[in-house]
Amino acid sequence: MIKVWDYKKEYQLLRDDILEAVDNVFQSGILIFGPNVEEFEKKFSSYHDSKFGIGVGNCTDAITISLKALGVTSDSEVITTSNTAVPTVTGIVNAGASVRFVDINEYSLIDVNKIEKAINKKTKAIIPVHLYGQMCEMDKIMELASKYNLKVIEDCAQSHGATYKGKKAGSIGDVGCFSFYPTKIFGAYGDGGFITTNNEQIHDKIKRIRFLGMEKKKMSSGHWNGKYYAVEHGTNSRLDEVHAAILLKKLKYLDEWIERRRNLATIYNKELKNTSLELPIEHPDNRHAYYIYVVKHNERDKIMSELTKKDIHLNISYPWPIHIMDAYKHFECESCNCSRKNSKEDTCNLLTETEISSRKVFSLPMYPTLTDEEQNIVIKEIKNILM
Numbered sequence: 001m002i003k004v005w006d007y008k009k010e011y012q013l014l015r016d017d018i019l020e021a022v023d024n025v026f027q028s029g030i031l032i033f034g035p036n037v038e039e040f041e042k043k044f045s046s047y048h049d050s051k052f053g054i055g056v057g058n059c060t061d062a063i064t065i066s067l068k069a070l071g072v073t074s075d076s077e078v079i080t081t082s083n084t085a086v087p088t089v090t091g092i093v094n095a096g097a098s099v100r101f102v103d104i105n106e107y108s109l110i111d112v113n114k115i116e117k118a119i120n121k122k123t124k125a126i127i128p129v130h131l132y133g134q135m136c137e138m139d140k141i142m143e144l145a146s147k148y149n150l151k152v153i154e155d156c157a158q159s160h161g162a163t164y165k166g167k168k169a170g171s172i173g174d175v176g177c178f179s180f181y182p183t184k185i186f187g188a189y190g191d192g193g194f195i196t197t198n199n200e201q202i203h204d205k206i207k208r209i210r211f212l213g214m215e216k217k218k219m220s221s222g223h224w225n226g227k228y229y230a231v232e233h234g235t236n237s238r239l240d241e242v243h244a245a246i247l248l249k250k251l252k253y254l255d256e257w258i259e260r261r262r263n264l265a266t267i268y269n270k271e272l273k274n275t276s277l278e279l280p281i282e283h284p285d286n287r288h289a290y291y292i293y294v295v296k297h298n299e300r301d302k303i304m305s306e307l308t309k310k311d312i313h314l315n316i317s318y319p320w321p322i323h324i325m326d327a328y329k330h331f332e333c334e335s336c337n338c339s340r341k342n343s344k345e346d347t348c349n350l351l352t353e354t355e356i357s358s359r360k361v362f363s364l365p366m367y368p369t370l371t372d373e374e375q376n377i378v379i380k381e382i383k384n385i386l387m
């Protein structure tokens with residue numbers, strides 16, 4: 001069987017290191033907010049060319065906390081793409097804001113040429129989602145943010161280690177939000193998330209919000225109380241010591257693993273270029289980290305079921321765009337007059353590329369421990385079906 005994702009081979013390679021890390025934490029007696037979180041915050045933010053980093057419970061929380069820290073409120077609108085994982089939108093709605101969707105380009109990323117039309121008086125922020133491992137065109141996004149005084153929250157859940165014009169994901173906008181969900185390029189053995197920023201004030205505010213809005217306070221006796229005084233409304237979202245210790249062990253392999261992903265992508269590109277599959281395009285300004293290798297085909301379902309019969313398992317990211325989902329179809333798209341709200345139609349005449357893509361996309365097995373032999377089987381079986 002060839003799985004679309006598998007952590008067990010990686011775990012066998014790192015088992016001794018990981019068990020040592022876990023044991024050290026358990027022996028230390030410090031499970032929350034300890035030296036591992038502190039060290040990981042320094043190292044992971046520095047790896048992403050950012051001055052500050054804050055560990056949180058997951059990336060959905062990272063997005064909500066960041067929006068709140070950046071002043072997004074219930075009368076704000078946030079621009080993002082409908083071709084994303086649901087949590088991008090969950091994060092926005094949890095911050096109380098509304099969502100305005102913009103269509104995608106040939107890279108399956110937010111079409112930067114369509115963002116300006118979607119900006120209005122309520123717009124407070126843009127969330128470019130660096131989907132599939134590739135970064136959005138950040139120059140144009142930062143130019144618009146500066147022109148209209150908007151905040152930029154990079155959704156880096158799928159783009160650890162990716163670069164745009166040599167700059168790492170999470171280092172260009174006001175903040176970058178990362179996920180350590182196990183399947184990710186850089187995953188934990190459970191949930192985890194992270195926020196990067198180069199701004200000290202934003203860092204301080206995010207740090208406060210992630211832990212119940214609390215600060216140290218002097219008591220009437222004159223003594224400083226640890227931290228049990230909420231100066232603002234926050235939430236409870238922490239990366240724990242066990243996961244920080246595990247991620248510290250894994251960090252030294254990240255570059256090597258991304259290189260392996262890129263090699264696998266190069267082989268898929270070469271071997272599948274003469275088939276009827278539409279292959280992913282890497283923007284010339286980007287270093288794609290290939291979280292997933294996404295192809296498109298009109299006969300997706302047939303190809304997938306044929307491959308499943310051969311015990312090759314694939315995935316669809318994502319079968320439905322967010323704007324057609326019951327939970328979010330009330331949000332309007334860019335300056336849209338198609339009134340989806342009042343009709344039975346799910347489709348939006350301004351998000352056509354997103355809709356077309358969702359009917360064709362699927363991803364081939366892609367992870368550093370996928371062997372050359374396994375990849376050859378996948379390629380051979382796809383060619384058998386298509387040729």
Ligand SMILES: Cc1ncc(COP(=O)(O)O)c(C=O)c1O
Nearest residue numbers: 058059060085087088157179181
């Ligand atoms: C693009 C994107 N944003 C946000 C998230 C949320 O990450 P988490 O599961 O850590 O909350 C994910 C994870 O699925 C994602 O893929």
